[in-house]
Structures are given as C-alpha cells and as structure tokens.
Amino acid sequence: MNKNRPKHLDLRLIKLPLPAFVSILHRVSGLLLFLALPLLLWTLQYSLRSIETFTSLRWMFQHPLSKLFFIFMLWAFLHHFCAGLRYLVIDLDRGIRLAQARASSRWVMIVSLTLAALLGVRLW
Amino acid sequence: MVDRIVTGAHYGLRSWLLQRITAVMMALYALFMAGWLLLHPDLDYDTWTLLFSSDVMRSFTLLVLLALFSHAWVGMRDIVMDYVKPAGIRLLIHVLVILALILYAIWSVQILWGM
Numbered sequence: 239m240n241k242n243r244p245k246h247l248d249l250r251l252i253k254l255p256l257p258a259f260v261s262i263l264h265r266v267s268g269l270l271l272f273l274a275l276p277l278l279l280w281t282l283q284y285s286l287r288s289i290e291t292f293t294s295l296r297w298m299f300q301h302p303l304s305k306l307f308f309i310f311m312l313w314a315f316l317h318h319f320c321a322g323l324r325y326l327v328i329d330l331d332r333g334i335r336l337a338q339a340r341a342s343s344r345w346v347m348i349v350s351l352t353l354a355a356l357l358g359v360r361l362w
Numbered sequence: 363m364v365d366r367i368v369t370g371a372h373y374g375l376r377s378w379l380l381q382r383i384t385a386v387m388m389a390l391y392a393l394f395m396a397g398w399l400l401l402h403p404d405l406d407y408d409t410w411t412l413l414f415s416s417d418v419m420r421s422f423t424l425l426v427l428l429a430l431f432s433h434a435w436v437g438m439r440d441i442v443m444d445y446v447k448p449a450g451i452r453l454l455i456h457v458l459v460i461l462a463l464i465l466y467a468i469w470s471v472q473i474l475w476g477m
Contacts, residue, residue, distance in 0.1 A: 268437045272459075275434065275466055283473045286414055292407040319392065322385050329382065 267314035313354035384429035
C-alpha cells in the first residue's frame, strides 16, 4: 500500500456527514457502555441481594447527579441500540442508497434523543 | 507474505457474525425488559426478585450477559485496533479487557444464583 498518500486529517476542519456522525457516536456510546459494565452488574447485584440494598439503591438514585448520569447512559444505550438496528437493516441490503442512509441516520438521532428526553423527564 | 499480527482480527467473518447474533439477542432481551418495566411502573423489591426467581429467567439473563460480554470484546478490540498502534500497549489493553470480561461473567453467575 502506498504510505505516502496525501492526508487531510485535521479534526477541526473535517465536517462529518450525519451517517458518519452517527457512526462515531456508535463507537463512543459503545465504549461508554463497556466502561459502565461494572456499574450495571453492581446495580443488578444490589437490586436483587436484599430489601436493604434495594432500598439503598433507590435512595442513591434520588441524587440529581446520579439521575443525570443515568439519563446520559440511557441515551448512550438508546443511541447504540438504534444505530445498531440501523446497521442490521443495512446488512440486509435495505436502505443503502445515499438519501435513505442519510434519512435513517437522522431518525437514529431523533428517536434516541427523544426517547432519552422523555424517559429522563419521567424519571426526574 | 502477509504480515500476521497477534493482536489482529483474523479474517473477521466470525467476529462480524458474532457481533450481529449477540446484538439481536440483547435487543430482544432489552425489549422484553422494557416492556416488563412498563407493566410494573411502581416496582418494589418482591416483584423484582420474583422475576429473577426462576432458573429459566436466570439462565436467559446469564445467556444475554455472556452475549453482551462477547459483543463488548469484539467492539473494544475493533476500537483498540483502530486507535492504538504500538503492539505492546495494544496487547496489554486486549488482555485487560478479556480478563475484565471473564471476571464479569463469573460475577454474573454469583449475582444470579447467589441472591
């Protein structure tokens, strides 16, 4: 492979099209979800272990910061979920034309943000 | 001759397929869980533990968690392969991710059958 190709990788100058933006957010959200795995397992453990740990979990969740964090992770999950479904559909050779791909990536953003906002308001 | 790297992704088809199968398993479980939570808006401890009291629910939950850990491995490996170039650091991160995920799997069994 020719390693001396000209490169244009100035991150401040690159303007990502929406499907690429959804794609990089799929990575970022996946990484965040991986990092949150111990927290997820710990929460599951505390929710099941005893009525005391269940109640203390409820109590901890009352804190605004933990609510904010939870809503943020909820968005990460919803984005990863919706973008993942989009890739599954694209793998079936559906929606692969440029206009359709742009429209579906817009829907991924709309649906994940809206659901995160609705659930966020409900949980607050 | 092709330069084989220990930290590479081999031929990719297996990982590609694994990523999609595990994704479908997790999506179905997530939809089930979301539906169940919608039906139980004021969730209390007894209702929650009753859901996880049967071996069927515990087994399916463990299956989905194992799918999640495999999925996380493929995803993390792809990210590390794209952004971490030095082979030594790459291998170190791979090993740490694998060990963490195996520990999570053991922890999951303890959570589900130790409650």
